[in-house]
Amino acid sequence: MNAPQEYQPQETLTFDNRFTRELPADPEIGNTRRQVTRACYSRVQPTQVAQPQLVAYAREVAEELGLSRAFCESDDFPHIFSGNRVLDSMDPYAMCYGGHQFGNWAGQLGDGRAINLGEIVGPTGKHWVVQLKGAGPTPYSRSADGLAVLRSSIREFLCSEAMYHLGVPTTRALSLVSTGEHVVRDMFYDGNPKPEPGAVVCRVAPSFVRFGNFQIFAARGEIDVLQRLVDYTIRTDFPHLGEPSQATYLAWFEEVCRTTAQMIVHWLRVGFVHGVMNTDNMSILGLTIDYGPYGWLENYDPNWTPNTTDAAGHRYAFGKQPQIAHWNLVQLANAIYPLIEQTEPLEKALSNYVQEFESCWQSTMTHKLGLQAFKPDLDDGLITGLLEILQLAETDMTIFYRRLASLELGAKPVDQLDDATFIQPLFDAYYVPEQLTPETTTRIAAWLRRYHDRVREDGTDNETRRKRMNAVNPKYVLRNYLAQLAIDKAEQGDPSMVHDLLELLRHPYDEQPDKEAYAQKRPDWARQRPGCSMLSCSS
Numbered sequence: 001m002n003a004p005q006e007y008q009p010q011e012t013l014t015f016d017n018r019f020t021r022e023l024p025a026d027p028e029i030g031n032t033r034r035q036v037t038r039a040c041y042s043r044v045q046p047t048q049v050a051q052p053q054l055v056a057y058a059r060e061v062a063e064e065l066g067l068s069r070a071f072c073e074s075d076d077f078p079h080i081f082s083g084n085r086v087l088d089s090m091d092p093y094a095m096c097y098g099g100h101q102f103g104n105w106a107g108q109l110g111d112g113r114a115i116n117l118g119e120i121v122g123p124t125g126k127h128w129v130v131q132l133k134g135a136g137p138t139p140y141s142r143s144a145d146g147l148a149v150l151r152s153s154i155r156e157f158l159c160s161e162a163m164y165h166l167g168v169p170t171t172r173a174l175s176l177v178s179t180g181e182h183v184v185r186d187m188f189y190d191g192n193p194k195p196e197p198g199a200v201v202c203r204v205a206p207s208f209v210r211f212g213n214f215q216i217f218a219a220r221g222e223i224d225v226l227q228r229l230v231d232y233t234i235r236t237d238f239p240h241l242g243e244p245s246q247a248t249y250l251a252w253f254e255e256v257c258r259t260t261a262q263m264i265v266h267w268l269r270v271g272f273v274h275g276v277m278n279t280d281n282m283s284i285l286g287l288t289i290d291y292g293p294y295g296w297l298e299n300y301d302p303n304w305t306p307n308t309t310d311a312a313g314h315r316y317a318f319g320k321q322p323q324i325a326h327w328n329l330v331q332l333a334n335a336i337y338p339l340i341e342q343t344e345p346l347e348k349a350l351s352n353y354v355q356e357f358e359s360c361w362q363s364t365m366t367h368k369l370g371l372q373a374f375k376p377d378l379d380d381g382l383i384t385g386l387l388e389i390l391q392l393a394e395t396d397m398t399i400f401y402r403r404l405a406s407l408e409l410g411a412k413p414v415d416q417l418d419d420a421t422f423i424q425p426l427f428d429a430y431y432v433p434e435q436l437t438p439e440t441t442t443r444i445a446a447w448l449r450r451y452h453d454r455v456r457e458d459g460t461d462n463e464t465r466r467k468r469m470n471a472v473n474p475k476y477v478l479r480n481y482l483a484q485l486a487i488d489k490a491e492q493g494d495p496s497m498v499h500d501l502l503e504l505l506r507h508p509y510d511e512q513p514d515k516e517a518y519a520q521k522r523p524d525w526a527r528q529r530p531g532c533s534m535l536s537c538s539s
């Protein structure tokens with residue numbers, strides 16, 4: 001190993017704080033809770049923590065920011081990325097935003113426990129907003145403490161990076177630092193509060209602006225501030241659209257509709273359920289943002305939600321995500337309407353969302369099935385049939401697609417195979433073998449025969465099909481029970497599984513023979529265990 005190099009934090013980190021420089025600030029300084037009007041943000045200082053220690057960092061994110069390994073592994077790093085040491089070039093602030101929570105307008109929310117340190121300019125000139133989550137109260141903390149626990153911080157840190165390596169648009173995570181302090185949480189809101197280890201995640205994104213950042217100004221009638229934020233967003237994050245004008249606003253909204261549709265299709269592709277798709281959790285860049293009570297589909301169930309707060313309504317269940325994203329875009333359209341004053345083009349953009357979603361979904365499913373191109377007359381039925389058989393018996397979605405890819409189609413004429421033998425290679429994907437009744441087996445086999453014929457028709461050989469499928473159907477995802485095991489260990493002082501999972505999930509599409517255990521379906525003990533199949537918003 002090389003000896004650590006000398007470093008100078010002030011030189012290593014180049015900040016260019018456009019957001020605070022160009023947008024209206026709350027004149028009041030300090031962290032006291034308040035309503036903040038006519039301002040995009042409030043300047044705040046992170047709260048000092050007792051003993052910040054690095055638990056993990058993502059080297060790819062460090063590289064994007066131009067941070068050397070020596071710096072990331074230095075004693076300074078946890079002090080800086082817990083908020084203990086604020087550098088001169090930083091300009092810490094919390095953003096003001098509102099949002100619809102579970103369909104209801106909630107008024108001012110804002111960065112209640114996220115503090116943006118400023119914007120780092122990476123080696124390629126790209127700006128990255130660097131944000132600490134859990135670094136103490138801000139004016140937007142309402143009745144909460146501004147802190148975060150290790151449990152939820154591990155989940156955010158690992159999932160951000162897992163999603164990135166899966167090719168899903170997402171905010172990133174630079175680091176996970178434990179604070180050496182305890183934070184009291186009532187994990188299931190059932191009157192059992194207990195102290196848990198505290199942590200700070202440093203999140204990184206070109207922008208953390210959400211739909212709710214625009215909604216708050218529209219709701220308050222602060223249209224001039226709304227316009228400043230829209231103009232700023234277009235100039236900094238959508239410069240290809242040209243100078244702000246009514247036409248540009250529309251082009252911008254159309255693009256937000258498109259990127260949002262693409263993000264949702266990615267979620268469906270990999271089996272991700274966000275869990276809290278409130279409008280304040282929707283990124284204007286179409287990034288997955290705010291990893292709270294999210295979950296990964298185990299058995300394919302469109303009605304599944306990991307979020308116990310949503311258990312009654314299933315508003316944010318896996319299969320509802322496309323509609324909810326549309327509903328959220330309608331709220332964004334309402335918010336920017338005062339700048340456009342025409343409903344028709346906004347409605348057109350919203351219907352383009354549906355088209356974009358459909359076409360991304362079709363091409364994604366084509367890839368997931370290893371086909372060359374989507375043929376509506378054949379594939380609409382093929383896909384509907386697939387989604388039906390996935391629900392006949394509890395079927396692990398991730399394993400199913402990998403096993404489907406490995407099928408040797410055409411080796412023997414399919415009509416010579418009995419149903420049970422034909423579906424045998426998929427057995428691994430089923431949670432409860434007894435559910436594979438003769439009738440279910442026949443229906444699954446019937447779909448497989450149809451798929452077989454379609455592959456034949458497509459003219460794709462097994463090897464090509466397998467490669468195509470394995471490039472979009474991950475072998476490894478952050479299974480809910482794996483994250484929980486990593487948390488259990490880390491809470492006992494052993495972060496090794498966090499490191500193992502971070503490494504594993506760097507290559508989610510590759511076979512990693514020595515990591516086969518991490519590709520196993522959820523064990524029975526995890527079926528009902530809190531943190532594995534059920535999560536609350538407590539974090």
Ligand code: AMP
Nearest residue numbers: 109110111112113141144145146147292
């Ligand atoms: P979320 O459900 O995480 O999207 O959070 C909704 C709102 O509550 C946001 O404004 C958060 O910043 C805020 N919030 C969540 N947890 C805390 C906390 N522990 N302290 C302060 N604010 C919080």
Ligand code: MG
Nearest residue numbers: 280281289290
């Ligand atoms: Mg949020």
